[in-house]
Amino acid sequence: MTAYDQNNIFARILRGEIPCKKVYEDDHALAFHDINPQAPIHVLVIPKGPYVSMADFTANAPDDLTLGFFRAVGKVAADLELTEPGYRILANHGPDSHQEVPHLHIHIFGGKRLGPMLVRA
Ligand code: AMP
DSSP states (O other): OOOOOTTSHHHHHHTTSSOOOEEEEOSSEEEEEOSSOSSSEEEEEEESSOOOSHHHHHHHSOHHHHHHHHHHHHHHHHHTTOTTTOOEEEOOOSGGGTOOSSSOOEEEEESSOOOOSSOOO
């Protein structure tokens, strides 16, 4: 698995070196608006730990961080009042998915009726 890059952009956001439009923060997670939104609401939730991707996180993160992170994703969606109208979550892992930032992030999309899950190739 790729080694974690301590200077990836989300690591720098976590260290406070780069600003973000913060939505939520707790001991386990930070959520902020995506800089290039793909839906009326497009928020990213990242764990507070050096994990490249979903594979790295689910294999190596401690239980309290794993639980806290996934609870934070649900809480952020609820706080954004997306639970009832609905929302989509997505996490890209690796080259085939076009993962751009090598720090695990879950996208939350909402605010309109979302289209098909994937555009057909
Ligand atoms: P992915 O392709 O899943 O790695 O998605 C990376 C996401 O990070 C993209 O949707 C980008 O728009 C977003 N992004 C990159 N840099 C920033 C930043 N500084 N603040 C907020 N979102 C960012």
